[in-house]
Amino acid sequence: NTGSESGLGHPTMANYSAAKEGILGLTRSVAREMGRFGVRCNAIRPRAVTRSVEIFTQTTASPTKALERALGRFWLGDRGHIPSDGGPENVAPLVVWLCTDAAKNVNGRTFYVCGDEVGLFSEPEVICSLSRAGGWTLDSLDSYARERLIGDLTNDFLLEGYPELREFEPTKS
Numbered sequence: 001n002t003g004s005e006s007g008l009g010h011p012t013m014a015n016y017s018a019a020k021e022g023i024l025g026l027t028r029s030v031a032r033e034m035g036r037f038g039v040r041c042n043a044i045r046p047r048a049v050t051r052s053v054e055i056f057t058q059t060t061a062s063p064t065k066a067l068e069r070a071l072g073r074f075w076l077g078d079r080g081h082i083p084s085d086g087g088p089e090n091v092a093p094l095v096v097w098l099c100t101d102a103a104k105n106v107n108g109r110t111f112y113v114c115g116d117e118v119g120l121f122s123e124p125e126v127i128c129s130l131s132r133a134g135g136w137t138l139d140s141l142d143s144y145a146r147e148r149l150i151g152d153l154t155n156d157f158l159l160e161g162y163p164e165l166r167e168f169e170p171t172k173s
Contacts, residue, residue, distance in 0.1 A: 001027045041108065
């Protein structure tokens with residue numbers, strides 16, 4: 001299956017992000033349902049320069065650069081690189097390899113591929129949890145969540161210092 005880095009969250013493309021991340025849920029479900037029959041189902045998040053990507057980049061360079069600066073480490077462009085020959089043909093070897101016996105134990109996993117780099121994504125996992133007899137109320141969450149669940153998490157997406165990205169103004173045609 002083909003996912004996308006956009007599934008990790010992509011400003012201005014929530015619909016596409018949701019659809020692509022849904023593919024990963026489908027991938028895991030198919031792997032679990034069909035794995036007992038020897039069927040494997042994996043996903044790739046390819047990054048390749050296609051004609052449509054080039055056109056999009058050329059027409060949205062200004063907002064794209066501003067978002068890149070504002071989002072820093074959360075910007076999807078931070079991972080890897082796209083060499084000048086970073087076309088779809090660089091994705092094919094990983095896709096074919098996943099179909100071979102060399103990858104027979106790989107099922108339900110997500111890979112990244114771009115140019116000369118391939119990678120395996122970690123699977124989602126709970127990093128911290130709390131339990132409370134009788135369940136949670138708003139007051140009990142207020143009392144315990146900051147200290148024992150979320151710690152010093154911050155909202156990295158406020159984009160403070162980037163007023164041009166906080167307001168949407170449609171382009172004039």
